Amino acid sequence: MFPDGVGAYVDLMQNLIPEMKDGIVRTAIDTGCGVASWGGDLLDRGIITVSLAPRDNHEAQVQFALEHGIPAILGILSTHRLPFPSNSFDMAHCSRCLIPWPKFGVIYLVEIQRILRPGGFWVISGPPINYETHWKGWNTTIEEQKSNYEKLQELLTSMCFKLYNIKDDIAVWQKSTDKSCYKQLNTLDNYPPKCDDAIEPDSGWYTPLRPCVVVPNPKYKKSSLESIAKWPKRLHVAPERVVDVCASGGAFKKDNHKWKSRVKHYKKLLPALVMNVVSSYAPNTLPVVFDRGLIGTFHDWCEAFSTYPRTYDLLHVDGLFTTESHRCDMKYMLLEMDRILRPKGYTIIRESSYYIDAITTIAKGMKWDCFKEAAEYNIETEKVLICRKELESTCMVTYFRSGI
Numbered sequence: 001m002f003p004d005g006v007g008a009y010v011d012l013m014q015n016l017i018p019e020m021k022d023g024i025v026r027t028a029i030d031t032g033c034g035v036a037s038w039g040g041d042l043l044d045r046g047i048i049t050v051s052l053a054p055r056d057n058h059e060a061q062v063q064f065a066l067e068h069g070i071p072a073i074l075g076i077l078s079t080h081r082l083p084f085p086s087n088s089f090d091m092a093h094c095s096r097c098l099i100p101w102p103k104f105g106v107i108y109l110v111e112i113q114r115i116l117r118p119g120g121f122w123v124i125s126g127p128p129i130n131y132e133t134h135w136k137g138w139n140t141t142i143e144e145q146k147s148n149y150e151k152l153q154e155l156l157t158s159m160c161f162k163l164y165n166i167k168d169d170i171a172v173w174q175k176s177t178d179k180s181c182y183k184q185l186n187t188l189d190n191y192p193p194k195c196d197d198a199i200e201p202d203s204g205w206y207t208p209l210r211p212c213v214v215v216p217n218p219k220y221k222k223s224s225l226e227s228i229a230k231w232p233k234r235l236h237v238a239p240e241r242v243v244d245v246c247a248s249g250g251a252f253k254k255d256n257h258k259w260k261s262r263v264k265h266y267k268k269l270l271p272a273l274v275m276n277v278v279s280s281y282a283p284n285t286l287p288v289v290f291d292r293g294l295i296g297t298f299h300d301w302c303e304a305f306s307t308y309p310r311t312y313d314l315l316h317v318d319g320l321f322t323t324e325s326h327r328c329d330m331k332y333m334l335l336e337m338d339r340i341l342r343p344k345g346y347t348i349i350r351e352s353s354y355y356i357d358a359i360t361t362i363a364k365g366m367k368w369d370c371f372k373e374a375a376e377y378n379i380e381t382e383k384v385l386i387c388r389k390e391l392e393s394t395c396m397v398t399y400f401r402s403g404i
């Protein structure tokens with residue numbers, strides 16, 4: 001899809017969406033990412049992308065992306081919502097992504113509408129865009145592609161998207177910020193209809209897809225793309241959604257300050273790109289992560305993480321065992337961490353002293369080299385365990401032989 005290279009493709013896209021050039025668009029998702037060339041190119045332009053694809057006949061595309069240091073997770077638009085809260089991404093992209101957007105009661109388009117923030121862009125290239133030029137190469141008829149395009153346009157309009165720009169192979173729609181448009185979703189003949197108020201907009205863990213539109217909550221007045229601060233200022237502004245998880249903007253500032261001093265304590269160990277993982281059982285802080293211009297995903301650490309083995313250079317966990325070990329055995333969480341950690345990769349485990357010794361024993365069984373450090377304020381109740389994974393072959397054999 002990128003005959004002149006992905007750089008030329010993104011140059012063209014930036015001309016259609018000037019907001020990509022000046023820090024307004026900061027977070028993106030690439031559905032059906034292939035080898036994540038798009039997300040990789042955007043990194044150099046200050047836009048951080050979650051590249052998403054399943055393991056299908058395109059093989060280990062997500063592994064390829066992660067090998068190149070591009071944030072990516074295994075995922076599919078199928079029967080369940082994606083693991084993200086509502087109104088999160090500034091932009092979503094699909095280039096020849098083979099997702100049947102108008103089909104199955106439009107549940108896939110509705111999901112894109114949910115995770116995009118108001119004012120966010122949906123960009124599509126490939127069928128049916130520019131069908132007039134390309135239909136012959138798609139093994140179809142011009143009438144069929146024309147009808148597909150018109151259907152897409154009609155559905156998007158009925159979901160409060162507006163065609164923002166279109167040129168050659170790229171079409172851009174924008175999610176509306178206009179309340180009156182969302183009101184019209186209540187009319188009987190509108191399809192897809194507005195979701196029932198009982199449907200939780202942010203739930204993204206084993207939540208079935210439903211053919212209805214999640215209307216942006218009018219109580220949020222500063223979360224749309226046009227009203228949110230530009231990157232990099234955005235990182236330090238208290239998002240308005242912070243009040244849903246902590247009492248005040250003051251608590252946000254305190255947390256920001258705390259983590260600045262903790263990261264300083266870790267010195268040079270932290271990588272440039274972080275996938276922020278919010279436990280599906282914990283308070284929902286993920287909207288705040290996205291509002292700050294960072295990326296993340298919901299996850300339950302009692303299950304496998306949606307990635308290939310040996311894909312992360314560094315794992316950082318803070319109080320995970322204290323909060324989750326009543327739900328599943330600590331060794332399974334550590335085994336999963338070992339699976340996704342690259343040989344010679346590091347883990348930083350911040351835990352209560354109560355758990356640190358037990359974790360150290362299991363970590364040694366997995367052939368991790370660990371040392372215990374005091375926390376930055378040298379308090380007895382909390383410790384930091386820093387471990388490095390040895391080469392995998394010895395690790396797993398020893399782990400199972402040790403009979404832990």
Ligand SMILES: C[S@@+](CC[C@H](N)C(=O)[O-])C[C@H]1O[C@@H](n2cnc3c(N)ncnc32)[C@H](O)[C@@H]1O
Binds near residue numbers: 077
């Ligand atoms: C033809 S490739 C295009 C890859 C890339 N976007 C490009 O333009 O080079 C199609 C992509 O869509 C993904 N895909 C197909 N169906 C999907 C679905 N239901 N949800 C998410 N990704 C899907 C495939 O795994 C693959 O990554």
